[in-house]
Amino acid sequence: MTFDEVLADLQAQAKTTKHAETGLWVAAQLRSRIEAGKLKPGSKLAEEALCEALGVSRNTLREAFTALHAEHIVTRIPNRGVFVAHPTADDIREIYRVRRFLEPAAVLWSGDASMETLAGIIKAARAAAVDGDIPGMAGANQDFHRAIVERAGSERLNNLMDQVLAEMRLVFHSMAANPAFHEPYVEDNAKIVELLEAGKLAAAADFLAGYLDRAEAQLLAAVER
Amino acid sequence: MTFDEVLADLQAQAKTTKHAETGLWVAAQLRSRIEAGKLKPGSKLAEEALCEALGVSRNTLREAFTALHAEHIVTRIPNRGVFVAHPTADDIREIYRVRRFLEPAAVLWSGDASMETLAGIIKAARAAAVDGDIPGMAGANQDFHRAIVERAGSERLNNLMDQVLAEMRLVFHSMAANPAFHEPYVEDNAKIVELLEAGKLAAAADFLAGYLDRAEAQLLAAVER
DNA sequence: CGCCGGAAGATTGTTGAACAATCTCGGGTT
DNA sequence: AACCCGAGATTGTTCAACAATCTTCCGGCG
Incomplete structure (x- = not known):
């Protein structure tokens, strides 16, 4: 446009x-x-x-x-x-610095009643995946990570996460969006919910941290190309 | 004034x-x-x-x-x-929600070279304590907690912590400031640095979390009086 | 031919003033 | 004593003007 x-x-x-x-x-x-x-x-x-x-x-x-x-x-x-704004590589590093700090810590937070919310998001993401609905998958992914941070129950932290996610959307717009980017994360998110339901908080946090590292590397490679 | x-x-x-x-x-x-x-x-x-x-x-x-x-x-x-602004009890709860989330997680963060900064702050706090210098102790305490969060190395998180600490100052001004409030925290902070130097990150984080709970309860009691 | 001032035009930064909307305070009424 | 209402004061919003800076274009010079 x-x-x-x-x-x-x-x-x-x-x-x-x-x-x-x-x-x-x-x-x-x-x-x-x-x-x-x-x-x-x-x-x-x-x-x-x-x-x-x-x-x-x-x-x-x-x-x-x-x-x-x-x-x-x-x-x-x-x-x-x-x-x-046109996010630079440094901006991406800062975004993931925040996310790698907030999200695993929020997973460890014994969030009480967020499980059905998370399950609903996973369901929506899978539905989008079978339809090949890219925006749907992207949206569900953002919802998922926001819901993770919401476990902490703090308005300030929610605001910070919202800002970071908004900047993430800019990152996607500023690079030629690889349509398949979000697809593998649908099942990664599902796995985190599984681990959470099993009460394996530390394992979920570890898996999420590794996943964030992977996503950051992928985006940095795409941006520096 | x-x-x-x-x-x-x-x-x-x-x-x-x-x-x-x-x-x-x-x-x-x-x-x-x-x-x-x-x-x-x-x-x-x-x-x-x-x-x-x-x-x-x-x-x-x-x-x-x-x-x-x-x-x-x-x-x-x-x-x-x-x-x-005149912080309410809910504001205090939100402040400590953020701090209890950020600070223990930042302690666990394997912050590299922040140890001498922390040691210097402890030294300044002890000097203020022997002089009975209340503002000095309060300032050193703020510096300490800021330095803790700084371990994460994120500008956004530092900004968030700065805001929260600014609101803390308002809390102190809005209640009749108990002059002895900061005194015990000088040695609590010192103990955290000790545990960090010994590499006992988890113990340091636990101690800090309990300490934040205690401070929050103390402030809430003072405000609701 | 290409490069270097320099002036004209356009865009942004900042401020002061005007008008509308809302609140506060006092006086009067029932 | 409680309520209502109008004048004055304060805030919310917009406009218009001026100053500062950047961009563009042009002519002169090496």
Whole structure:
């Protein structure tokens, strides 16, 4: 989708919906389009054009920009403008540093009642796999890892994980998405749930840690190509 | 310190220093005064008075407010204004949820070269203890826990820990500070470093977890009084 | 032919002012 | 004493202007 097409899309939205908390609404609009891949990493977000399309002032748009910047979804270059973030190899390393810290620790956390949630996600992932539904598999994978961290029951940690997962979506958009990437992880996730149900927490954490290492290496290889 | 005195103080600062990135500078000024306890939890931050004192526009001040709000340092009530945050019992529980998750896991992390940093902090804490220097002990304690999380080597995790520690400072300011609160933790921290130096990571993590539970209970009891 | 200033145009950074919406406080009524 | 309502004050939101910086294009020079 080109920048101009996104502009037209935004303009349509602006007319039909009324926005409470305009700045946050603008941020949400941009975020959803970036995460859906309609705005590709590296695209410049021109202020004047977006203001016009959304029917908001530059001031409001810039407020939205600062919010997206804090989420690492967007890069600001002084006096040059804002661009959809383009994760580097270092960014990927940082993402996995956080994930390798959070997720195995969350697995060890004796999360009480998350098991049926996890089972449901696995079921959805398998259904997507047999249909060859790539976005479905990707979504289920994100849901899975989010649910893992949710075991800790902390809002702050959930927010951090959400940010990291959002950045992961950018990583996928910024490289030529290998359609088969998510497929093997469906059964890896299933195995983790199995180990959890068997009460083998340490084994599940170990397996997850190794799996994260593998995924990181795979993404780094793809990005440096 | 009263609100008016802080205003005079800010006005003096505004004239002598030049600010790059005005919004961030304003946020830093307010943050430092809040964390130093000059602005007490519950104080209202009136827009017009602060604008005048700082010599910035309301627009800029509000930008600073949103930054502080994101850090949970400040509470926004729509159409009523912003107030220095006043941590509730639930806030304390959330803080310790994060700390109990991050810190023991970070201890287990085979952090390489953080030992001399930790040793230095312990030394400073003991020096403050013999002097009866309460702020010194509190500062060393914060440094210690920050250094623990730093072992993971992740910028995001460090930021999260910084935020949590900033909220901890608010907790101390919002309750009648028991001067002896920090004293026993000097030797508790020392014991953790000892266990780490002996390579007993699991024991160190366990001890730290119990210690956090104890501190949380102590703070909750003090707040609900 | 290619490279190096330099001015014009465009874009972003920052601020001040205006207007609308909401809250607070006082006075008056029942 | 409890309730209602209007004036004043404060916050939420937007617009418009100016300053600073970057980009582009052009002519001169080696």
